[in-house]
Amino acid sequence: EVQLVESGGGLVQPGGSLRLSCAASGFTFSSFEMNWVRQAPGKGLEWVAYISASGSSIYYADSVKGRFIISRDNTKNSLYLQMNSLRVEDTAVYYCATESGYDRFEYWGHGTLVPVSS
């Protein structure tokens, strides 16, 4: 069974940093592209970042470029999102999602909440 489990969320002050993790199991993690998607309270989905299976290609939403870093460790079946210079508007539930054939976001984690507030 495919499982994606996010962790690392929690209250952080504006300007602070946080590192999210996504632990993958039940599939060959190293073969899958991965994404982070977020959802602010009561709002729609926003794509945040993408990383290729090998980690050689990375893309970011303009809203997080220069502040967030996506990475992966295929030996640990894990995806990460280092979030720096956090802003109130970064408050959201953060989901990790696989990207497979036809670029579909097939599997999603349950999400981890990141409130940014003083």
Added chain:
Amino acid sequence: AIQMTQSPSSLSASVGDRVTITCRASQDIRTDLSWYQQKPGKAPKLLVYDASRLQSGVPSRFTGSGSGTDFTLTISSLQPEDFATYYCLQDYSFPRTFGQGTRLEIK
């Protein structure tokens, strides 16, 4: 960035109704579009990919169509479990962009 305009933003319907949600891209995205269903407090669920391919396990009452800039998701006969929020997503280019969502409510 490609903009995805989804309509309507909300919709009231009854069990058994046929409903259609549309998504318009700001430029040609071929068939690089997928549809997701999200229920409150839950992660999104993939319904349709490549504009019209039904994800395994998704009921056949869900149908996706379109190419280029105009896309639709149709639910042929609404079931109680279909009341949720629906999103389109373009995967033609980066940054990926979602539609703003359509909230489907019980009439």
